[in-house]
Amino acid sequence: MRLSPALLLLALPLSCVGEIDTPPAPEATRTVPGMPTGSTPTQPPIPGMPPLPVTPPDSTPTSACTGVPSPGASPLRRLNSTEYDNTVKDLLGDGSHPSAAFPAENASLSFDNDAEAMVVTGLLAEKYLDAAEALAAKADPAALVPCDVAMRGESACARTFIETFGLRAYRRPLTTDELGRLVQAYSTTRSQGANHLSALRTVLTALLVSPHFLYRVELGGPQVAANAQSLTPYELASRLSYFLWSAPPDDLLFAAAAQGQLSTPDQVAGQARRLLADPRAHATVARFHEQWLGLGRLDHTTKDTTAFPLFATLRASMKAETTAFLENTFWGDGTVAALLTSKRTFVDKPLADFYGVTGPQGAALEPVSLAGTTRAGLLTQASMLSSLATATETSPILRGKFVREQLLCQSMPPPPANFDVPAASPTAVTMRQRLDAHRTNAACSGCHSLMDPIGFGLEGFDGMGRARATEAGAPVEVSGEIVSAPDPATNGTFQGPAELAAKLAASSAVQTCVARQWFRFGVGRGERAQDACSLERLTKGLEDSHGDLKTLLVDFTRTDAFLYRTSRVAEGGTL
Amino acid sequence: MSIPLSRRTLLRGLGGLSIALPWLEAMTPRTARAATAPPLRFLAMFTANGTVPDRFFPTATGSSFTLPSILQPLAPFQSKLLVLDGIDNEVAYHGPGERHMMGMGSLLTGHQLQAGTLFTDGSGTPAGWGGGISVDQAIAQSVGGSTPFKSLEFGVIPEKDPPTATVWDRMVYAAPGVPVPPMADPVAAFNRLFSVPVGMGTTADAGTVADPKALARKTILDLAKDDITALQKRLGTTDRQKLDAHLTAIRDLESRLTLFQPAPPMTSGCSTPAAPAAVAYRDNDNYPKISSAMLDLIAAAFACNLTRVATLQYSYSRSYVYPRWLGISQGHHGLSHDADSVTASMDKLATLNAWYAAELASFLQRLSKIPEGSGTVLDNTLVLWGNELGHGSDHTDRRVPFVLAGGAGGAFRMGRSLKYGGAPAKAFHNNLLVSCMNAMGVSATTFGDAAYCTGALPDLV
Incomplete structure (x- = not known):
């Protein structure tokens, strides 16, 4: 669906062949291969985007925030599989996870909620109908919306059902026209011989295959800038609940929307704090x-x-272990640094034995200290180390690439075309020695210098994450280096996993990257030039709070990207 | 155990979402078949990471040639093969992306990837989805109107990180930027094709209404279409296009539910395959089982005229499959990066690719057992086997290993080895796609990006 290409300041590829540290061309001439150049943006670049624009030493940093709301693109977002399941559970009490029968969800930028990737094609449309029919068949309309048919009559009860359940399904009150058409559908079905409850099930099925249910439609409120519209209170309520719960608004959010209590950023942030404090x-x-x-x-x-x-x-x-570690660390200390450096983790006895720590006695996870081991933080957990490795040995390449892409938000260029991978030296023993060809061969070194030396710092763990001092009888060397990070302060050498973790934890590039990952997840798309102010606020908030992630999530709901949508008129729509 | 399909009724109007409805003894046995020639079918089959060229391409050309080791399993069907050497996926050298995704996105579309930021998490410049309709879908639009399913998409562990999919995992496109997902679970695929879905209207209305489900579905889908159309008017261009895909999907579904009464023509050899056993369909080690089940389903879908167009995607581009059922413990992608001089790795790659050739051979074998007209379904089927690369270690997309198989209804002179290419006359793979369209009765002189298409490949007909 990408006929009008996104602006691509954000993910400019590193150019590997000896030009990694070259500052990018001036804004106006910067292009991306394959991209039309006619719409070169005039917005300022986003701080920290790779490759890092080099700020002249005597210039004063200027804010990207101009006071005019700049929400960035606001593509129509379909409920993804998780959101679909949670939504029908809230609506109908059905915990059967109907999405298990749906085709694989398109994912991009690591996340399964990218709006542009989420189109509906034949198989999914069919599965939506299947699921809606099955859900309606199981549902009890009389219990969902109680109504005394004997006293009020079938028609009045049908109308009440459509109004009441419709608000939940569309996550806003139905328009008069919508109400009328659904009441008509009920009547038509009745006149075809269906009984009252069966006709209600037909309406229920119709609601569950409507685009107003399957997508989070945001028509928006008044225009607040040339390219920005405010959102209606109900649209904001859904933004909040789907961001933090992956689920529809609850009663309190609906009430806040109905009573106009989502009209200031503080009110929105207040709800965000409430939702964040909820187990959901x-x-x-x-x-x-x-x-x-x-x-x-x-x-x-x-x-x-x-x-x-x-x-x-x-x-x-x-x-x-990793699941428990992330859960406890995020909801406990809750900082970026803790994720990367914590000496506390959660293991059962088999993994404790594997790590060489004592304490856990059985299959239950127990908190343990990693003091005295070379492990610290996420990167040294066996789950990461074994999944970033090959079937038979370690992969400094995969480990380095992970750090580069997921923690520094830099993208790696492709291997060169028409090129035979050089064989390792016959005398090479350790992985590090065998990858030496990457360093000495000019065609390899440009890119591999970005990955391999980071991964070398983790060579003290084998292909499934067991600590080791030797490899094939030769001592393992764990010195490493980060080059060409988005911020120069992150560059430099380190010795072993603890120093690597500390270096990343102290890196402003990593903080920026974490903010950006949450931003992508939150808005359901990649960041664009117009998001510069939103990202600047997020990053600054994260710095001010010393990397506090829960603060970051609340801050996200204060950004332009969250509080506004791009003007539909500017996108070619009509009011 | 298989049940003859001629006993069943297909799609009583809007009454059945899947094509098979309750088995009615009272149903009149179907006798008449369209009095025309048997229908032609098309299957596009994908395998990944390039090949080992000197063990794939025959040295001789013409009708007298020896199949090298990778293609040796296809020897029983050599008279129904065209082995094509020298076809370049030139489109894959243009536009954004890295080579695997570029080769995957262009293999069937003939278009470069869309610009975009969707996929930056691998290597290479960021890119979007495929930039055009794929050839199977184009053929389906033309010939698919007479069968319940315009096309069917199958995969054998077709995603690297299920349950999500990325541009590396998709080769079929309904339109630019609209990837079409394959079915990955053989049991779900079987149920979709051959059994009745759970539905409404079966209890409360029993005996009171002729076909409440059919009537309800019409009401439901009409409302959905109206909602989408109304919404499209208010949204911006991109969102409108996204909803276009949704609307098309609903219309296709509707026509499937309304058009097929009575049953479409079927071959005398049509029978339901046995229901596949439940299988952990994302488990690497079940790969052969899943493949076999999917090949059964495709053969049955062709024989029963459920569709005329199918795709089968083995793994995904840049495949990380571990062929442990062949005694190979390394991953496919890693092996494909090894230099040609690493003989042990080339042996393993050849073994895996020969296994794929054997799967294709087993599919041809299935079709050859299904009588149709004066021959078999194989005579009226065209298979295109392709790859996102030519050769793994250098990531070239030139000399892509392409094989055409089947009788193709006589459209091609099969049983030959052909060499193309060499300056100045490049043999673009888009040309091959045009040839496939023509063989399927779709008139076209160009497909995909016209800059890399000079018309149908010579010498095939």
């Missing part, structure tokens, strides 16, 4: 972590059983 936010945070960090990779990781006989039995423990 935990599942959404976990979903973010799973996708940002690619935790699902572990489920599909295959290990050679000779090289790693323990992997199959430890896989579940590894997954459980």
Whole structure:
């Protein structure tokens, strides 16, 4: 659906072949291969975007925020599988996860909620109808919206059902026209011989395949700037609930919308804090972590059983550790630094034995200290180390690439075309030695210098994350280096995993990247030039709070990208 | 156990979402078939990461040639093969993306990827989805109107990170930027094709209404279409286009539910395959089982005229499948990066690719057992087997391993090895796509990006 291309300041590829540190061309001439150049943006670049624009030393940093709302693109967002399941559970009490029968959800930028990727094609339309019919068949309309048919009559009760249930399904009051057409559909079905409840089920099915249910339609409120519209209170209520709960608004949010209590940024942020304090936010945070960090990779990781006989039995423990670690760390200390450096984790006995720590006695996870081990933070957990590796050995490339892409938000260029991968030196023993060709071969070094030396810092762990001092009898060397980070302060050498973690934890580029990942997840799209102010506020808030992630989430609801939508008129629509 | 399909009724008007409805003894046995030639079918089959060229391409050209080791499993069908050497996916050298996704997105569309920021998490410049309709969908639009399903898409673990999909995982496109997902679960695919879905209107209205479900569906889908149309008027251009895809999907669904009464023509060899056993369809080690089940379903779907167009995607571009059922413990992608001089790796790649050839051979074998007219369904089927790359370690998209298989209704002179290419006359793969369209009776002189298409490939007909 991308006929009008997005502006691509944000993900400019690193140019690997010896030009990594070259400042980008001036804004007006900067182009991206394959992109039309006619619409070169005039907006200022987003701070920290790769490659980093080099600020002349004597210039004063200027804010991207002009006081005029700049919401960026506001594409129509379809409920993804998780949101669909949560929504029908709230609406109908049906916890059957109908989306299990849907085709795989299109994902991009790591997340499964990118609006532009989420189109409806034949198979999905069919599954939506299947699911809606099955849900309606199971539903009890008389219990969903109680109404005394004997006293009020079938027609009045049908109207009440459509109004009441319709508000929940469309997440806003129905328009008069919508109400009329659905009442008509009820009457038509009745006249065809269906009984009252069956006709209500037909209406219910219709609501569940309507675009107003399947998408989060935002027609918006008054225009507030040439390119920005405010949102209606109900639209804001849905933005809040789907952002933090992946679910529709609850009664309190609906009430706030109905009573005009979502009309100031403080009111919106207040609701955000309420939602964040609710247990339902935990599942959404976990979903973010799973996708940002690619935790699902572990489920599909295959290990050679000779090289790693323990992997199959430890896989579940590894997954459980990381899940528990993220849950406890986010909702506890809650900082970016803690995710990367914490010496406290949660393991069962098999994994404790594997790590060489004591405490846990059985299959239950227990908190343990990693003091005295080389482990610290997420990157040293077996789940990450084994899923960022090959079936038979480590992969400094994959580990470095992960840091580069997910923690520094930089994208890697492709390997060169028409090029034979050089064989390693016959005398090479360790992985580090075998990858030496990447350093000495000019065609390789441009890109691999961005990945391999980061991964080298984790060579003290084998292909499934076991600590090791030697590899094939040779001592393992764990010195590494970060080059060409978005901010120069992150660059430099380090020794081993703890220093790597500390370096990343102190990096403003990592903070910026985490803010950007949450932004992508929150708005359901990649960031654009128009999001500069929104991202600047997020990043500043994260710095001011010393990396507090819960503050970041509330701050997100104060951004232009959250509070406004792009003017539909400016996008070619009509009021 | 298989049940003859001629006993069933198909799609009583809007009454059934899937095509098979209750087995009615009273149903008149279907006798008449369209008095024309048997229908032609098209299958596009994908495998990943390029090939080992010197073990794939025959050295001789013409009708007397020896199949190298990778293609050796297809020897029983050599007279029904065209092995094409020298076809370049030139489109994959243009536009954004990295080579695997570029090759995947252009393989069937003939278009470069869309610009965009959707996919930056691999390597290469950021890109969007595929930039055009794929050839199977174009053929389906033309010939698919007479069958319940315009097209059917199947996959064998077709996503790297299920349950999500990315541009690396998609080769079929309904329109620019609109990827079409394949069915990955053999059981769900079987149910969609051959059994009755759970529905409403079966209890409260039993015996009181002729076909309440059909009437209700009409009401429901009419409302959805009206809502979408009304919404489109108010939204911006991009959102309108997104809703266009949705509207088209609903209309296709409706026509499937309304058009097929009575049943469409079927071959005498049409029978339901046995229901596949439930299988963990995302588990690497079940790959052969899933493949076999999907090939059964495609053969049955062709034989029963449920569709004339299908695609089968093995794994995904840049496949990380671990062929452990062949005794190979390394991943496909990793092996494909090894230099040609690493003989052990080339042996493993050849083994895997020969396994794929054997799967294709088993599909041809299935079709050859289904009588149709004076021959078999195989005579009236064209298979296009392609790849997102030519050769893995250098990521070239030139000399892509393409094979055409089947009788193709006599459209091509099969049983030959052909060499194309060489300056100045490049053999673009878009030309091959045009040839496939023509063979399927779709008149076209160009497909995909016209800059890389000079008309149908010579020498095929």
